[in-house]
Amino acid sequence: MVDLIMKDILGTPAILVGLFxxxxxxxxxxxxGDVVSGTLKTVMGFVILNAGANVLVQSLGQFSSxxxxxxxxxxxIPNNEAIVALAQESFGTETAMIxxxxxxxxxxxxxxxxFKYIFLTGHHTMFMACLIAVILTTGGFSGASVIxxxxxxxxxxxxxxxxxxxxxxxxxxxxxxxxVGHFGSIGYFVSACVGKSVGKGSxxxxxxxxxxxxxxxxxxxxxxSLTMVILFFIVAGFAGPSFVEAELSGGQNFLVFAFxxxxxxAAGVYIILAGVRMLLGxxxxxxxxxxxxxxPNAKPALDxxxxxxxxxxxxxxxxxxxxVAGLVSMLFLPLLGLSVIVPGLVPHFFxxxxxxxxxxxxxxxxxxxxxxxxxxxMISFLPALLLPVLGSLGFQGTTFGDAxxxxxxxxxxxxxxxxxxxxxxxxxxLGLLALLFLLGWKTKxxxxxxxxxxx
Amino acid sequence: MKKVLVVCGNGLGSSMIVEMNVKAALKDMGKxxxxxxxxxxxxxxxxxxxxxxxxxxxxxxxxxxxxxxxxKNLMDKNELREALENNL
Numbered sequence: 204m205v206d207l208i209m210k211d212i213l214g215t216p217a218i219l220v221g222l223f224x225x226x227x228x229x230x231x232x233x234x235x236g237d238v239v240s241g242t243l244k245t246v247m248g249f250v251i252l253n254a255g256a257n258v259l260v261q262s263l264g265q266f267s268s269x270x271x272x273x274x275x276x277x278x279x280i281p282n283n284e285a286i287v288a289l290a291q292e293s294f295g296t297e298t299a300m301i302x303x304x305x306x307x308x309x310x311x312x313x314x315x316x317x318f319k320y321i322f323l324t325g326h327h328t329m330f331m332a333c334l335i336a337v338i339l340t341t342g343g344f345s346g347a348s349v350i351x352x353x354x355x356x357x358x359x360x361x362x363x364x365x366x367x368x369x370x371x372x373x374x375x376x377x378x379x380x381x382x383v384g385h386f387g388s389i390g391y392f393v394s395a396c397v398g399k400s401v402g403k404g405s406x407x408x409x410x411x412x413x414x415x416x417x418x419x420x421x422x423x424x425x426x427x428s429l430t431m432v433i434l435f436f437i438v439a440g441f442a443g444p445s446f447v448e449a450e451l452s453g454g455q456n457f458l459v460f461a462f463x464x465x466x467x468x469a470a471g472v473y474i475i476l477a478g479v480r481m482l483l484g485x486x487x488x489x490x491x492x493x494x495x496x497x498x499p500n501a502k503p504a505l506d507x508x509x510x511x512x513x514x515x516x517x518x519x520x521x522x523x524x525x526x527v528a529g530l531v532s533m534l535f536l537p538l539l540g541l542s543v544i545v546p547g548l549v550p551h552f553f554x555x556x557x558x559x560x561x562x563x564x565x566x567x568x569x570x571x572x573x574x575x576x577x578x579x580x581m582i583s584f585l586p587a588l589l590l591p592v593l594g595s596l597g598f599q600g601t602t603f604g605d606a607x608x609x610x611x612x613x614x615x616x617x618x619x620x621x622x623x624x625x626x627x628x629x630x631x632x633l634g635l636l637a638l639l640f641l642l643g644w645k646t647k648x649x650x651x652x653x654x655x656x657x658x
Numbered sequence: 659m660k661k662v663l664v665v666c667g668n669g670l671g672s673s674m675i676v677e678m679n680v681k682a683a684l685k686d687m688g689k690x691x692x693x694x695x696x697x698x699x700x701x702x703x704x705x706x707x708x709x710x711x712x713x714x715x716x717x718x719x720x721x722x723x724x725x726x727x728x729x730k731n732l733m734d735k736n737e738l739r740e741a742l743e744n745n746l
Contacts, residue, residue, distance in 0.1 A: 419718065421667040476669065505671065506670070506671025506672045508666060508667060508712070508732075509733055512732060553668075
C-alpha cells in the first residue's frame with residue numbers, strides 16, 4: 204500500500220501534478236464539474252508534453268548526426284520546451300515538487316519581505332524547477348534535500364528576478380502596476396545597464412518608422428518551423444547528400460528529408476506547448492487566487508510580452524540585433540572549445556525583444572541596439588557553458604535558452620562541484636540568497652554586483 | 659453562451675493573464691461567457707464570438723468574419739472592459 208502511494212502514484216509526475224491541480228480547485232471551492240475537468244486536463248497536459256518530447260527527440264537526433272558529420276563539433280539547439288520535456292522522464296517528480304513548493308515559498312516571501320511579487324509565468328516556473336532539479340540531482344543531492352533546497356532557491360528567484368528589474372520596468376511602463384516575471388531577466392538587466400551607459404541623448408526607437416512585415420514571426424510555430432527547416436537545409440547540405448541518404452533517410456532525397464525533419468521538430472515544440480498550456484491552465488489561476496488572498500497589495504510579475512506594447516519598434520529592433528549577435532557568437536564558440544549554440548528565432552525573438560524594450564527605456568535607439576546585442580551574446584555563451592553541469596541531460600542536443608537559466612545553472616552547478624559536502628553547499632546557497640535579499644532590501648535598487656551574484 | 663478567446667504568440671503567459679482579467683471583468687459586469695486562451699496558429703482555426711490580443715499579434719487573425727479586438731495595452735483593465743462591453 205505504501206509502495207502504491209509513494210512509488211506508483213506520487214512517483215508518476217503526471218498524477219502528482221494532477222493532484223496539485225485537484226487541491227487548488229478544491230481550495231477555491233469550485234463546483235464538481237470544474238474539479239473533474241480541471242484535474243483531468245492537467246494530467247492530460249503532462250501526457251501530451253511527453254508525447255511531444257518523443258516526436259521532437261527523433262528529429263534532434265537526426266540533426267546531431269548531420270551536424271557532427273558536417274562540422275565535427277557538437278551542435279546544440281537551445282529550446283526550453285524541448286529540454287524540459289526530455290527531462291521529465293528522469294526528473295518529473297522532483298520538477299513537480301519543486302514547482303509546487305517553490306510557488307508556496309514565493310507566496311511566503313512576498314508576504315513577509317518588501318518584494319511583493321507573485322511570479323505568474325507558470326511555464327518559466329516549471330522550467331526553472333526542472334533546471335534546479337537536474338543540477339541538484341546531478342550534483343549528488345537526493346530525496347527531500349533536493350525538494351527543500353530546490354524550492355527555496357526557486358521561490359527566492361521568483362521574487363528576486365522581478366525585483367531586480369522593477370526600477371527599469373517602471374521606466375518602461377510608466378507605472379508600478381505590474382512587474383516582469385521572466386527568466387531572461389538578467390539579459391534584460393544587462394541590456395538596461397548597457398543602454399544607460401551608451402545611450403546619452405539617443406532618441407527613442409518609437410520615433411522611427413519600422414515595417415510591420417516581421418509580425419508573422421510572433422507566431423511561435425511559424426518561426427520555429429521556418430528556423431528549423433532553414434537549419435536542417437544548411438546542415439544537410441554540409442553533411443552531403445550521400446551521407447544523409449545512406450545513413451539517415453533510408454534513400455529519401457536529402458532535402459526532402461531535411462524539410463520533413465525540420466517540421467517534425469517544430470511539430471514536437473507545438474505539441475509540447477499545447478501540453479504545457481493544458482498543464483498550467485488550472486495551476487496558475489489557483490496560485491494567483493491563493494496569493495491574492497494571502498499577500499496584501501501583491502504585484503503580479505508577468506511574461507515578457509506584457510511590456511512589448513510599450514515600445515513596438517524596440518521589439519523588432521531588439522529581435523534583429525539579438526539574432527545577429529547570436530549568429531556572430533556562433534562562429535566564436537568553437538574557437539573557445541565550446542559546443543556550437545545554434546541561434547533560435549524564438550529565444551532571440553522573446554528575449555531580444557524584451558532586451559530591446561529595456562535598452563530603449565534607458566538609452567533610446569543606441570541602448571536598444573547595443574543592449575539587445577549584449578543579450579544575444581549572453582544567450583549564446585551561457586547555454587554553452589551550462590551544458591557540462593547538466594550531466595547526462597547535456598548530451599541530448601538541446602539546452603536551456605534564456606539568460607537566467609544559464610546563470611543560475613552555472614553558479615549552482617559549479618558551487619556543487621567545488622564544495623564536497625552537501626551540507627556546506629546548501630548553506631552556501633542559502634547564504635547567497637539571504638545576501639541578495641539584504642542587498643535588495645537595503646538599496647531597493649539593484650547594483651551590478653548583486654546582479655552578478657543573483658545570477 | 660458567448661465565447662471569448664485570448665491570443666498571444668506562445669499561448670502561454672500573457673494570454674493566460676488576460677484570460678484571468680477577462681473572467682474578473684465579466685464577473686464585475688454580471689455577464690457570463692466561456693473564456694479561454696491559446697496561441698496564434700491554433701486561434702486561426704478556432705471559432706469564438708470575440709478574439710482578444712495585442713495589436714501586433716491579432717491583426718493577422720482578421721479575415722473579415724472574425725470579431726477581433728486589438729488591445730493597445732494588454733494590461734489595461736479599462737480598455738479590456740470597454741472591449742467586452744462593446745462586443746458581448
